[in-house]
Amino acid sequence: MRACVVGAGGLGGPMAIALADGGVEVTVLDGDVVELSNLHRQVHFTMADLGAPKATALAGRIGARARGLVERFTADRADALAGDADLLVDGSDDPATKFLVADWARARGRPYAIAAALRYGGNVFTGAGDAACYRCLFEEPPDDAPTCGDAGVLGPLVGWIGGVAAERALRLAAGDATVAGRIWVLDDLRRGGPRELAITRRPGCRCGS
Template structure:
């Protein structure tokens, strides 16, 4: 069986524009080809994130979503088309990613994951993307990434506002999602279905998530660790807020030593 990370002539041509980047180069592209990516959510954020990671040659993508494609999704969820109406989003997304890049592997997981299952999938990934739309799932993903020392790229978007951050749980000093957004029962949660969201906004946020995941995989640049990047699309203003690990965080305060450097399991 051919090594998934080998750059043959076809791959050298396909990924040439990435290979030309000194910061990424052949070594970074080989890391991408060998990478295991878990994407939770195949909707507004997961669509651009998954498409760009598939186009970049992320070798094995696991796409998780228990929902089906509805007509109201198509205003922003560009992974799906009219022909996908009524289909599970994970399966529709898998087919779209393979149509874009048959050189990769894509697994569709059509289920609502409990914490045990999330931990298993996170353990099998090199990087996890939180592209879901509710706090409960975000916190469950965070706990799974803390438990398995997996880097987490989290994004959110509602109305005209979006935000992205990276929680690199391989670093014992890095904050987790709970450090920035403590879990609480009285948090008011806004949903796109009742509040609305600008279509291109989720594309902006999801694309940044893909870029951050590529940086983490390739080991280049400065990922958004300890920084929350926010965007106001109505005024088209970007802001960065720095934050630190909460030493008393109930989720990550007692986590073990950092995992080995990327890539690794």
């Protein structure tokens, strides 16, 4: 089994490591390099990785079961980058990329997990088969979504959400369809704990046409 992991940061790192430890071959995609400001939340990198591409640094950390490609997941390159993947997971910091990963995976019948973290909260959406898709819930990418770089994210929170995302990714890799069409949500850890919601198919969503 092979998984395509989009993003090698605070969310993609835990997912890639967990999948590889679980016996899954992993392709890690990321176009960025490791910066000092990343280290507090991307704990799989160290000072020795500064300036190195995140994708190859993470793959090197994982070892033989991982390969790192210094590329973004784009519509033009999706087939070439993920065509051999049985599973897609996204830990990118870009809503447009998340929709692209979810749409591509849904269209090709691959299970997928999409993880996001910002400020004091985040979420992990899991899709597979005919279950509700990412667009059934979120419809369209927001026009002006803040990024972690702009709005910040609590460092340790990324470890929590990345851990949840890793657990979901492992369940998808094991063929567990019970997590499909569900979202784990932490609105704001200062105000309460996480909740999990089952999403129903949205009439009119492109997944139904």
